[in-house]
Amino acid sequence: MAKDISTGYEPLSSIDAVTAGLATVGYISTREISTAVFLAHGLRKPILIEGPAGVGKTDLAQSLAKWLSLPVLRLQCYEGLDEGKALYEWKYGKQLLYTQILKEKLNELIGSADNLSTSLGKLASFEDLFFSEQFLESRPLLTAMQQPAGSVLLIDEIDKSDEEFEAFLLEVLSDYQVTVPEIGTIRANVPPLVILTSNNVRELGDALKRRCLHLHIGFPDAARERMIVQARVPDVSDILLKQLVSFVQGVREADVKKRPSISETVDWARTLLLMHTTALDEEFVRTTLNVLLKHESDIAAVSKEVPRLVREATGPDKAGRTASGYPELG
Amino acid sequence: MERTLTNFIRALRSSEVRVSTGEALDATRAVALIGYGDRSLLKDSLGCVLAKSDQEKQVHDRLFDLYFSHSESQADNAASATGNEAEDGASQPPPGDLVELLQSGDESAISTAMERAAEAAGIDDIRFSTQVAYYAQQIIKQMGGEGLQQRLLEALQGREPGDEAEAQDLIDLRRDLTMRARERAERAFDVFGAGETQQFRDDFAAEKRLNALDRYDMERMKGLIAKIAKRLAVKHSRRRRKRNRGQLDVRRTMRANAGLDGVPFNVIWRQKKKDRPKIVAICDVSGSVAQYVRFLLLLLYSLADAVPDIHAFAFSHRLKPVDDILADNEFEAAMAKIIRELGMGSTDYGQAWSDLKVEHESIIDRRTTVIVLGDGRSNYGDPRADLFRDFAQRAKSMIWLNPEGRSQWGTGDSAIPRYLPFCTQMSHVATLKDLERAVDEVLSAYG
Numbered sequence: 001m002a003k004d005i006s007t008g009y010e011p012l013s014s015i016d017a018v019t020a021g022l023a024t025v026g027y028i029s030t031r032e033i034s035t036a037v038f039l040a041h042g043l044r045k046p047i048l049i050e051g052p053a054g055v056g057k058t059d060l061a062q063s064l065a066k067w068l069s070l071p072v073l074r075l076q077c078y079e080g081l082d083e084g085k086a087l088y089e090w091k092y093g094k095q096l097l098y099t100q101i102l103k104e105k106l107n108e109l110i111g112s113a114d115n116l117s118t119s120l121g122k123l124a125s126f127e128d129l130f131f132s133e134q135f136l137e138s139r140p141l142l143t144a145m146q147q148p149a150g151s152v153l154l155i156d157e158i159d160k161s162d163e164e165f166e167a168f169l170l171e172v173l174s175d176y177q178v179t180v181p182e183i184g185t186i187r188a189n190v191p192p193l194v195i196l197t198s199n200n201v202r203e204l205g206d207a208l209k210r211r212c213l214h215l216h217i218g219f220p221d222a223a224r225e226r227m228i229v230q231a232r233v234p235d236v237s238d239i240l241l242k243q244l245v246s247f248v249q250g251v252r253e254a255d256v257k258k259r260p261s262i263s264e265t266v267d268w269a270r271t272l273l274l275m276h277t278t279a280l281d282e283e284f285v286r287t288t289l290n291v292l293l294k295h296e297s298d299i300a301a302v303s304k305e306v307p308r309l310v311r312e313a314t315g316p317d318k319a320g321r322t323a324s325g326y327p328e329l330g
Numbered sequence: 331m332e333r334t335l336t337n338f339i340r341a342l343r344s345s346e347v348r349v350s351t352g353e354a355l356d357a358t359r360a361v362a363l364i365g366y367g368d369r370s371l372l373k374d375s376l377g378c379v380l381a382k383s384d385q386e387k388q389v390h391d392r393l394f395d396l397y398f399s400h401s402e403s404q405a406d407n408a409a410s411a412t413g414n415e416a417e418d419g420a421s422q423p424p425p426g427d428l429v430e431l432l433q434s435g436d437e438s439a440i441s442t443a444m445e446r447a448a449e450a451a452g453i454d455d456i457r458f459s460t461q462v463a464y465y466a467q468q469i470i471k472q473m474g475g476e477g478l479q480q481r482l483l484e485a486l487q488g489r490e491p492g493d494e495a496e497a498q499d500l501i502d503l504r505r506d507l508t509m510r511a512r513e514r515a516e517r518a519f520d521v522f523g524a525g526e527t528q529q530f531r532d533d534f535a536a537e538k539r540l541n542a543l544d545r546y547d548m549e550r551m552k553g554l555i556a557k558i559a560k561r562l563a564v565k566h567s568r569r570r571r572k573r574n575r576g577q578l579d580v581r582r583t584m585r586a587n588a589g590l591d592g593v594p595f596n597v598i599w600r601q602k603k604k605d606r607p608k609i610v611a612i613c614d615v616s617g618s619v620a621q622y623v624r625f626l627l628l629l630l631y632s633l634a635d636a637v638p639d640i641h642a643f644a645f646s647h648r649l650k651p652v653d654d655i656l657a658d659n660e661f662e663a664a665m666a667k668i669i670r671e672l673g674m675g676s677t678d679y680g681q682a683w684s685d686l687k688v689e690h691e692s693i694i695d696r697r698t699t700v701i702v703l704g705d706g707r708s709n710y711g712d713p714r715a716d717l718f719r720d721f722a723q724r725a726k727s728m729i730w731l732n733p734e735g736r737s738q739w740g741t742g743d744s745a746i747p748r749y750l751p752f753c754t755q756m757s758h759v760a761t762l763k764d765l766e767r768a769v770d771e772v773l774s775a776y777g
Contacts, residue, residue, distance in 0.1 A: 084582070
């Protein structure tokens with residue numbers, strides 16, 4: 001590792017340490033995810049995460065912050081987001097109020113001055129006061145730069161923001177500094193770990209992509225999904241866990257508009273738990289399908305497949321045991 | 331090992347993964363951080379740093395496997411390989427050694443020798459598949475193939491009892507060696523050359539005249555047009571804004587003037603979003619444009635993909651909307667269907683315009699750009715330029731993409747001169763490049 005890079009953090013020891021660390025806060029990582037985090041940490045580069053909605057893109061940032069005990073600052077992007085809302089704003093109200101107070105004292109202050117240039121000089125000293133950090137309302141980006149121990153900066157759904165904003169982010173992402181014209185350039189002592197997420201609503205610019213590490217998070221395989229559900233809903237029984245995950249995996253293969261993601265699986269697991277279900281059955285699946293699928297046409301399409309999917313999910317496993325004869329493992 | 335990485339990045343670049351210098355530096359830093367030891371870790375890390383989209387990641391993974399499969403042996407001998415690089419010539423095994431080496435059957439030693447020879451032969455400069463044989467020969471030469479040849483000759487001419495068997499052995503060895511060298515050269519071509527060859531062919535196809543394209547080119551063309559359509563879609567999909575004077579954006583104005591003590595010197599107006607392009611595309615599928623039909627339809631198909639609210643029509647003498655056909659079918663099927671339903675009849679522009687007028691006139695309004703794809707050859711029928719003028723008056727602009735050159739306009743049954751005065755733009759589109767430019771202009775007209 002080059003000597004001139006100071007990340008300001010204790011270096012992470014290995015990829016496995018990342019996986020283990022994230023696991024302690026309930027985030028089940030994959031090798032790709034851990035590699036990206038490790039590199040982002042070591043190279044001080046932002047990660048751009050792409051992938052379908054609800055696969056844990058935002059959650060990665062939250063978990064990372066929790067694990068490293070850093071504050072997380074979230075900037076939700078939307079069309080029309082500008083630097084005023086992302087970076088800083090002057091506290092106009094407070095400035096006005098102070099001006100009013102000052103007005104009454106004005107005579108006292110410049111009373112002693114007998115000509116214009118002296119009084120101007122005296123006034124100028126107040127002007128600087130008004131455009132100081134005291135009157136600066138810092139928004140997520142600036143706040144992230146000012147954290148003394150570093151932070152996790154989550155820029156969510158960057159693809160929803162305008163292209164102007166994307167261009168504006170470049171300075172922040174490559175130099176970890178922001179410029180406030182009235183004050184000057186504010187540089188982060190400890191650069192934040194930046195995580196950008198995108199749902200690919202629009203194609204991002206090359207300049208932005210170039211500054212980031214690219215990570216794609218897709219739907220998890222059955223084993224990982226089971227671990228995630230287990231971590232999030234620890235009360236769910238092993239047998240139900242196995243069944244519901246294999247059911248969801250089956251639904252994902254079906255021809256649906258919006259495939260259920262991990263967050264939906266977790267919601268569904270919670271639903272099942274709430275209703276004291278111990279094993280999947282057709283009737284029950286049909287009534288709770290709306291937790292898993294968000295389009296009327298998808299629900300209609302999958303409803304027809306429910307018997308088959310349930311049969312597959314609850315069918316005899318490799319050892320030849322059936323769902324009903326499966327001993328409760330607790 | 332720096333060199334290994336640089337060459338890998340070069341291979342990526344030749345396969346259209348754009349890697350900037352900055353990213354190359356990042357890759358070096360990443361490698362410094364994780365080391366070369368763990369192959370799959372290296373693959374994940376480089377993929378993370380160098381590839382910027384899913385597609386690029388796939389290219390990266392494929393190239394990584396190809397590239398690092400041969401540097402595996404290099405990595406094993408990393409120390410000696412880098413140390414000896416300068417005096418490569420000196421450390422080359424003398425000719426006699428080659429036979430011994432091959433006979434020893436020591437796989438790792440043979441591949442190390444071959445890697446060195448390949449490097450000395452400058453294999454990374456390979457660009458075209460036709461160079462494979464040449465580079466294979468160079469590799470053998472660098473490994474001391476001449477010595478082998480010499481010994482083989484001696485054995486063949488020899489009269490002693492063992493000579494014949496020895497000659498046979500040597501022939502076998504030579505054959506194995508040739509095959510290995512060829513494989514090595516082919517792999518180098520896959521890594522460094524394939525992308526550029528593809529690029530070369532694409533460039534060539536883009537410049538080729540559309541009526542001269544054969545079936546093979548057509549396949550390539552499909553990919554190219556899809557690429558162009560994507561590029562255009564990305565470029566033009568952003569919402570357009572229009573300044574709307576008269577409505578003050580108070581918050582932004584205050585902010586912009588905060589440095590001026592809140593005195594509004596710079597006034598910022600509210601902006602209104604402008605509509606996305608609204609396009610009506612009309613495509614001639616008659617016999618006279620038979621050579622171009624495939625291509626014009628391909629363009630129509632790609633446009634339908636790129637622009638969300640396009641209305642597409644096709645005609646030879648009657649005009650019909652083809653939006654549904656384009657939306658529901660793959661290109662080949664859509665084309666077959668359109669041609670079956672509408673195509674290859676005798677052209678009648680007049681009839682087509684009157685169909686458009688009677689049944690679909692309402693879709694043309696002052697926000698619409700009408701694109702006509704056709705040659706304007708109307709079999710001496712009434713071109714109904716009056717109807718065309720009406721459309722031109724209603725529409726925002728009329729754009730005609732003509733596969734015929736300017737010199738042919740107005741010759742024979744071409745009615746182009748009658749339409750020309752009402753067109754905002756009439757472009758001669760002979761190659762794919764022309765086409766991209768023309769469509770880009772069409773879409774830019776909204777800016």
